[in-house]
Amino acid sequence: MHLTDGLNPQQHQAMTAGIGQVIVLAGPGSGKTRVLTQRIAYLINHLGVSPFNILAVTFTNKAAREIKDRVHTQLGQAPRGISLGTFHSICARILRREADYLPFDRNFVIFDQDDQKGLVKQAVRDLNIDEKMYRPNQIYNRISNAKNDMVLADDFPVNTYRDEVIQRVFTRYQALLLNSNAVDFDDLLLWTALLLNEHPEVRAKYSQQFQHILVDEFQDTNQAQYELLRHLSSTHNNIFVVGDSDQSIYRWRGADYRNILRFQRDYPTAQTILLEQNYRSTQTILDAAMSVIRPNPNRTHKELFTDRGQGEKIIVKEVFDGRDEGRFVIDTIAKLVAAGKADPGHVAIMYRINAQSRELEEAFLHANLPYKLVGAQRFYGRREIKDILSYLRLCHNTHDEASLLRVINTPRRKIGRKTIDTLRSQSRADDLNMSAVLLSITSQEDSPYIAAYSSAALKALYAFGEKLLRWHALASDASPLDLMDRIIVDVDYQSYLEDGTDEGIERWENVMELRRLAAEYKERRLVDFLEETALVSDQDTYNPSANAPTMLTLHASKGLEFPVVFIVGMEDGTLPHSRSFDDPEEMAEERRLLYVGITRAKDRLYLLHSLNRRRFGYTEPADISRYLNDIPHELIDGGRPSGIEYSLKKRKFEIQTRWKSEIKQPKPEPIAQFQAGDSISHSIFGEGEVLDSKLEDGDEIVEIIFEGGIKKRLIAALANLKKL
DNA sequence: ATAAAGTGACTTTTT
C-alpha cells in the first residue's frame, strides 16, 4: 500500500508538510492519529530521516503503543531506535541518563499520587502544622499545580499567611523526596525542563538527537511540557503538533489549551492545517456535538461534517433514579442486541464521576450480565499490588521511605508504631533516611542507634533488616520475577493474603497476575519494570476484547470510539458538575467534556437524565442538565421539546406516578425454593450445597458453597439451579 | 503490639 492511499487533501497536506513547525487542528474522528503515524512513516521513508532522530510524545501508553504499531504496519518493520512514549516515560529516561547533573542518583524511584499525598502529610506533621486546618490533600494540589507551572518552592507566590505555610510544606516535601532518592510525577517533567534550561550542553545533545519532534493531544500540555518541547526543538525548530482545543479536558491538571495560541505566537512561521472531515459519527451526532460546544466563548468554530449521512436520531431519556437508569441502559442494550443492531462490546456507558459507576454495576450484576470497567479501582492501586511493588522498589532503592513504611510491618512482624517513630526520629536527627538507620542497626554491631530499642523491637528490626539486605543484593542482578518470588516466599505473603475469604483469594490472584507481568521482563532490568508499572494510567487498562459493554468516565473516553454510547447523569450538578459552577473556565471545560463524550459515538447516542440523584448517600431531586436544552429538537427522537417549553414539574409528576403504578403491579411474591442443606448443581460452578436462602426485593438470594470451597451468592431466578 | 470500634471527610476529572 502506498503511503498516501486514502488520505483526504488536508490529511495529505499535513503528512507531507515541509520541515519546520506544523500545527494540525484536528476535530474529533478526523483521523489525527492516522496523520501522525503517516507523518512519521513519511519522515522515515521519503525524507530519509533515521528513526533515531525522531521523538514522538503522547499522554498515554496506549496512544504510544497504537502509534508504534501503526508505524510498524506502515513501514513493514519496526522503527528501530525511535523515541516514542509518554511525556513522563521519555522524561524518566532522560533523567536517569543525566542523573549526574541532578540532586538524585540514577536509581531514583517514581512516587505516585498516593505516595505524594502521604509525603505531604509527613511534611505537614514534621513541621507541626495543624492537619485539620491544612489538609494534606489541598496542599498537595497547590504543590502539584505550582510544579506544573514550573514554580519551585522558593518562588512559590506568597500572598497570605496560608500561602506562607504551604510554601514551608512545599520546601519540606521536596527535601523529603530527595531524602528518599525519589521524584514525583510532576518532577519528571519539571526536572527535565530545568535540566535542559540550565545545561546548554545537555539541551544541545537532545535537541540534536531529536531532529523531528511530534506531539499528540497538544491541547493537554502544561507549562512544563511546553517549555520542554521548546528546549528540545531549540536547535532545529522541527516540531509537528496535533491537537483540538475543544477537547481540552485536563485544565485541573495544569493543561492549558492556550498553548495552541502560544505555539502560533512563538512560531509565527508555523503552518496551520485544519482537519474537519469526520470519519466516525453520523451527521446527527456531529450536529448535536457542535450545538453543545458552540456556546463556549473564545473558540474558533470547526464545522464538523461527514459523508455518513444523518443516521439515527438521538434518544433523550428521562428516568426516575439511578436504579431506573441502569435498568433502562441494560434493557436498551438487550433490545439492540436482540435486534442484531449491536454487539454488547460495541456499547459504552459514560459518566461524569466514578461514583456513578456503582449503581450501574449493580444493575449489571443484578441482571447477571458481564461488563468492563475502565479505571476506578485500578489494578495498580490495589493494596496487594502496591505492597509487592513497594518491596521491589525498596530493594532497588533502599532510600525509598514511602515503600519502607508501607512494607516494614506488612505482613505483621511486630514492628509497631513506637519502633517506627524511634527509627524516624533517629534518622531525622542525623539527616539520614530511615532505611539507613535500619541497615546500620542490622549490619553494625556497634551501631549507635541500637540502645534506643527494647530487645524485642531490636529482634524484629534485625530480622527484617537482614532480609532487606539479602534482597537488595539480589536486586542488582536477579530478574524482577526471581526477586519477587524470593520476597513472596520469604515473607509468606500468600498466607498473609489468604485469610479464608473470597477477597483473600482474589487478592492472591492479583499478585499472580502481577507475577505474570513481571515474567515478561525476564531479559530486562528491575528498573524498567518499576518504571513502567509506575507510569501506567487508567486509560491503559481499557481492554477492547471481551464482548461486554464498557463503563468509563467521560475523561477516560477520550481517544476511543464506540458504535453505541450512553451518557448518563445529564443533570445540573453532575454534568456540569457543581464544583465548576463558579468558574467560567471550568464551566467551559464541562462543555468540552460532554463534547468529547458525544463525539465518541459512531451510530447511536443515548442521553439520560434522572429526576433523582444520590448524593452523599441521600437521594435528592435533580434538575435536567442545561446542555440538553442546547441540542435542537429535530436531532432528538420524538422531537422532544427542549428549552423553556419543557415543563420539568409536570414531567416529574407523570414519571413518579408512572413509576408507582409500575411497581404496584402485583408481582407474584416468590416463594423460597431452596433452603440450607439442599444439594444443587449449577451449569458453570458445578455441584454445591446451599448455605442460606433469603428473599430480598422479591428475589430469592441463595448462598452456596461449591465444590472446592468457592462461595457464591446467586439469584435463584437467574442462576438456573437444579436440585439434586 | 494488635484488633476492634469510632470518627470524619469526602466525590470531579488522572499522567
Place this chain on the structure above:
DNA sequence: GTCACTTTAT
C-alpha cells in the same frame, strides 16, 4: 454510604 485514619480496649 464508604473509606481511611484515629482512638480505645485487650
